[in-house]
Amino acid sequence: MTVSDHLNELYGLPAFDFPEAGSEDSLPDPASVAWRIAVEAYESEEQWDEAFARFTEAVDPTRVRALIVGAWSDVYDSGPDDVIETLVAARDRLPALRAVFLGDVTVDECEISWMHQTQVAPLLEAFPELTEFGVRGGQGLEFSPVRHERLRSLTIETGGLDAEVVRSVGASDLPALEHLDLWLGVSWYGGTTEVADLAPFLSGERFPRLRHLALRNSEIQDRIANALAGAPVVAGLEVLDLSMGTLGDEGAEALLSGQPLTHLKKLDLHHHFLSEAMRERLTTTLGAAGVEVDISEAETADGDSDGVEGRYTAVSE
Structure with missing residues (x-):
């Protein structure tokens, strides 16, 4: 896709x-x-x-x-x-x-x-x-590390994002950054980013004004969700976007069992591999608190596998 x-x-x-x-x-x-x-x-x-x-x-x-x-x-x-x-x-x-x-x-x-x-x-x-x-x-x-005083929104859309680019963004000095959107993609098309490479965005210290964080279109979406469950950055966010990737019940369970998400305006999980029961839990738990939860585009894993192997991102090739 x-x-x-x-x-x-x-x-x-x-x-x-x-x-x-x-x-x-x-x-x-x-x-x-x-x-x-x-x-x-x-x-x-x-x-x-x-x-x-x-x-x-x-x-x-x-x-x-x-x-x-x-x-x-x-x-x-x-x-x-x-x-x-x-x-x-x-x-x-x-x-x-x-x-x-x-x-x-x-x-x-x-x-x-x-x-x-x-x-x-x-x-x-x-x-x-x-x-x-x-x-x-x-x-x-x-993307060489840069200092930019005014930049509020940075978007990088790929079918596979090299970890070096992610690390360089994380090493940049962007004091005004409020909106970060990274399409991490898949390894087949050059996606080499691991959760450890996301540390500068998760800490809440490097980009203190961040309000909209999208780490999406990833084949490691469950692992990212697990990391975000206890990440300090979440407390200051208005929008958390883990859409377009391979998110399953494991990642959603980590989000629900981790730190509170009820302060969010929106949790975007569209294009996912969540069970019906998990979708109901998300809407009941967070929707009742006033969080807009996007769980549209429920996908089915390819082949006979119920695991991550049969899942796919929204954008790859």
Whole structure:
């Protein structure tokens, strides 16, 4: 399973596709939308930097608040190094930019685990006023530890996330971070993250302002749930998201038997392998306390196995 839809918003703004050459008439106000700039993923006649040049001629870049980087040419074979270089070079022309998503690529363009990525830290270093940053694709993804005073939301979507990236995020100095969303994925597509690598996010000390924690799309979802059952970070959260992974009754039991979760606004467990009895316990115990519990998308393990071996994540290839 993989990603089938493009982003429909970023930074609270609706996504708008910057049109092909010759169709730049009647564009919306530059500050009113999140601009998606993309070219054909396969052997495009126009390169991404050329599309961006057209964009900055057609739109006042000083008023642009959100950018969605869609496909670049040959996304299945090369990373967005030229895209990042282009954006970094244009940083003085984008003073109002507050949100960037790098790699809004769907399965029709390239599978999430086949698309190439690169070192993305230069974007954060070039735009110190960013409050939201997201990236999709784990192959070749690098994230050097950074210090960023303003970043409030960080999202990394993969079918398999290398532990080195997770450790680098954990070693970053992000004092304003409130929303962290990591798609950890599966080992078959490069997911090497273990529970120990998540320690900086679980301690509650490294990112004291964290209110929304998503450690999801993981084949070790039960182990993550076990770790969270006693993790200090949980007490300060409003949303805990363990969705899209292989969560079963073992992980849910750990959550219910651990520290109180009744302060949460939402517990998101959608796409799971919970029994009907466990689903009822969750809704009875937490729902009665006013917690929104998402236990939609109940899955059935493949084959004859009732164990983790037959479970699957929502997004892998």
